[in-house]
Amino acid sequence: MRMLINSPETVVADALRGMAAAHPDLDVDVERRVVVRRDARAGGRVGLVSGGGSGHEPLHAGFVGHGMLSAACPGEVFTSPVPDQVLRAAAAVDSGQGVLFVVKNYTGDVLNFEMAAELAEEDGLPVESVLVNDDVAVTDSLYTAGRRGTGATLFVEKIAGAAAEEGAPLDRVAELARRVNAASRSFGVALSACTTPAKGSPTFDLPDGELELGVGIHGEPGRERRAMMPAREIAEVAVGAVLAELGEVAPADGPVLALVNGMGATPLLELYGFHAEVARVLAERGVPVARTLVGNYVTSLDMAGCSVTLCRADEELLRLWDAPVRTAALRWGC
Amino acid sequence: MRMLINSPETVVADALRGMAAAHPDLDVDVERRVVVRRDARAGGRVGLVSGGGSGHEPLHAGFVGHGMLSAACPGEVFTSPVPDQVLRAAAAVDSGQGVLFVVKNYTGDVLNFEMAAELAEEDGLPVESVLVNDDVAVTDSLYTAGRRGTGATLFVEKIAGAAAEEGAPLDRVAELARRVNAASRSFGVALSACTTPAKGSPTFDLPDGELELGVGIHGEPGRERRAMMPAREIAEVAVGAVLAELGEVAPADGPVLALVNGMGATPLLELYGFHAEVARVLAERGVPVARTLVGNYVTSLDMAGCSVTLCRADEELLRLWDAPVRTAALRWGC
Amino acid sequence: MRDAEFFRRWMTAAAAVVEREADRLTELDSPIGDADHGSNLLRGFTAVRAALGAEPPGTPGAVLVLAGRTLISTVGGASGPLYGTLLRRTGKELGEAAEVSDEELRKALYAGVGAVAQLGGAAPGDKTMLDALVAGVAALSTSYRASADAAENGARATVPMLARKGRASYLGERSIGHQDPGATSAALLLGALADVADTADAA
């Protein structure tokens, strides 16, 4: 086990101690596993709370701050947080304007956030929830748990966060979040499995020279295993899969926000090379790209691989995307 | 070979195409391998040029922009750039105020930048060079090529870049860069080797359950192999080694800038956990930390591991550290 | 009749078997899940054992409600709310009686399993814990041992199934050929109940 850890049992608490030490503008409750921006209640804004299993860093705690999340609740590695955490985060950020939960569509996340929402309502705290489900590798039907929430989470959190920062009311922030999710689709590829601290060995066997198409962000295998392909072909498959579904559902044919995301262990050198091919495919298909983000944002521990997320953005979404943000992992304009 | 590439021969060119597509404010010459900030010559500032082998991304090209580098010249993977590239970068950023080369102390980098400096002088372009050599794992003696340049490169480029942005003259920018280097020390640890595209297999064999202490950033083994240690002990070794040498040479006993750097494949979750231990050791030893950066900044392809860099910073260095920076990989204040 | 002590023993036995089988549960959760089911339940049942030890509740219902709440507050993931709901709902059905009959427990568990189905939206055949739970609860009218065996068979029967709920459903056809981790742990739970009943009835 090649891990820079103290013990599998303490990874999440240790990481939270590290966040507390590195980011004085975050209020990190290591014991209760809640990361809150210090000025969360200062502006009388809508609170924006997200969370999920750990192992996807910088998502979500790295996106807590001005113009993005008010708080994050990290669960154990790949395990949704418990309702108590979520409720605590909601209480910590509520300034009377209500709280929006951004929930990635996984059974565990959905159930735990639902329970937290019920408890919050009981406490008289108005809560709305938005489900992120952007991963086209999973068919959204009665026969699955529905499309997974992956890269679009970043778009939703950034744009809803900008709206909340501007003082938009809860229903408006929720509506924007749903709009971003509806306009976004993702596709992921794994070149290796990942190793969770608790298990200590790779989550699946992937022989050298093969890859997994259509993976999520929890080290699960994809929909299909194939012989290794050059970056240019991977880009064609990924962008093709995303555009096929984006065409069906997106409201407009405007330009896109593009996230070319690393799964954790793919060097930035390779990720930029991959992005060159993503940009080429988009250009060939006549899809204008308004903004691009290349990097490790929604990761799967030490998995090698990448994902592509596209979001059709109108003027309003672009303006909110460009609005200032100041978090550990995403920062511009201030 | 689990790589997201088109071919080993095209990785650097492909990555540069990707940078060009992702960052419209950079002028990327893919053919000649020079990345220049578009407004490099606009301000009549001292030019700041760095470069080195590729595989350390975001270093250096990810640090080109407002308040940091004027240009970067990426060589092949782990191979210093050729003098032609460096000369071209110098010419592209010179606005009559002269150019400072930031050179990591490796024989190849030193020789190629030296040749470029000679050619630049021949062309009437005033050039100064600063050597970065912060890695305490190597003894700086007649019997080695001298301490390697690693994490301190980021500190040097940020602080010299801020001074250049403010309009400081060449000798002043060079003096600051040398001051930062003199006040900085680093120590690196590998939990795995890395795989270069050209070789296609790990650069060294590291059995599970062992680690390498005192590694550089080129996939070379370290000074010593040890049985795997928990993060808390690794932090003690790394911080201890850095402080031992920092005590000897640093000008002051002020607070430090801390860079807790990932080698590429270590998840951010682990890196933050490691940082918790680094912060603990520093607190125990009474070293105040003024600013902290946790992330993958000076990498070694897909190596798992980390390094710690500390820089004793006085008021002036802190002010320049805090000055606005707007690059692909480091951004604040604007 | 079964008193609070019986239910505490059940939960303690469950914690013990989860501890023994945690690695296997995580192993089963690797090919078709995210490799955490064993550590999830281990964390949860360790907390249950501690909670029941700290302030032992006096009634069967209170034991299960506390156990369920503890699972909800410590497990997370899909299995936390689902198993938490199973025990909490079962406990609520048992009411405040100091002792309950086997028939009352059967009915309460039936309601608990129904609550799991409602919360997760799954049905038997979807390759989830419900495949073991529904089979196990149906056989409770015969005996606790028959229930444990039926749950075990229900868990094994998930191998050829195509998953329609939970993470395994993401894999489509590739989910076939693997036993569901949640169904496996559900069989362990009912096995622990049978063991505890055997011991009590032998005494």
Place this chain on the structure above:
Amino acid sequence: MRDAEFFRRWMTAAAAVVEREADRLTELDSPIGDADHGSNLLRGFTAVRAALGAEPPGTPGAVLVLAGRTLISTVGGASGPLYGTLLRRTGKELGEAAEVSDEELRKALYAGVGAVAQLGGAAPGDKTMLDALVAGVAALSTSYRASADAAENGARATVPMLARKGRASYLGERSIGHQDPGATSAALLLGALADVADTADAA
């Protein structure tokens, strides 16, 4: 006497042997370096072959100067400036003569190797290319074949050395027991020279 064609053949032979041995050179550069020496020289000598083919220079000196410049402009790393300087300096020593004697070449190479020592600051025994170059040039007064053999022995002799220059020096004691990649490629270069001389002299 040796004309420009002889020197072009040398460079072509060097390119061929580098191509053949590139993987081995990179392999040698793995345990004590950064695993790129073979690909570095392959890139460089492929460019040298192309440059010499595009506009074949007319004199021995011009061939080596062009080859050296091309290495400097295409290799990078430590070996680019070092080998580039070796060939460029050797070429400059040869001057503008259309043909040069073996003795003139020996002296020129001697100067070239001196330039490498000066640029890199290394001395024989430091476990670098100089260990092969210095041994090889010393034996040139005997024959090209003797020079190649001496260089080969010089390369082998680097195995037990503790590195004092280049990346291998970072390893301290751990650099012992590995053959230096640059010394190995230097022996290949002088081997290519011997092969070309053998062919020329046999004709």
